[in-house]
Amino acid sequence: MKFTVQKPIILASGSPRRQELLTLAGIPFDVQVSHAEEDIELIEQDFGRYVEQLAVKKASVVAENHPEALVIAADTIVVYEGAIYPKPSSAEQAVAFLKEFSGNTHSVFTGVCLLEGGKSKLFSVETKVTFRSIDEALVHAYVQSGDPMDKAGGYGIQTAGALLVEKIEGDYLNVVGLPLSKLVELLRKEGHIRLKEGEHFLDS
């Protein structure tokens, strides 16, 4: 499957996962890593709005230098018992995060921003993730692998972090960092992408 684009698309993200996911959707794009300050205030426990605003910040920094493009940015956080768990700042913190999640259910929120000519479209998606009751040895072995350090909440559901997960409710790719089907639906609805000629033979 391939899409054509109406104008250049820039993914404002250094996340290899987000780049892989947009590639697998068949959307052509360039990458510009955004170095926005992540200093958004959480208002009334509205985590969806919080991640959307972080995505706006990331997109805005890149859009300044690319007014001709559609800029896409995203932000992912883990929320457990009303608190935000970002990327761990140390291995010790990753261990502490994972022990807290053990045997419990947390939420993963990803906010997405499409920014074009100063106009933005925003959405966010929540997925609930339930962890198994995990033993200390598994937590330490996983953290020692180094995998948690660049991931919100300190685990990757798409890597060995999968061993910690009992079940999820919602979009799996939202946990990985990009709610791809909803993003593609919005890009099509807004006329930013179209299926390539010959790629829509099932349409009537």
Ligand SMILES: Cc1cn([C@H]2C[C@H](O)[C@@H](COP(=O)(O)OP(=O)(O)OP(=O)(O)O)O2)c(=O)[nH]c1=O
């Ligand atoms: C929970 C979870 C998060 N993650 C990742 C997705 C995001 O890359 C990262 C959250 O950090 P983000 O700040 O959302 O993104 P990033 O710094 O990696 O990339 P950029 O800001 O340049 O777009 O955590 C996984 O890969 N798997 C998971 O299971």
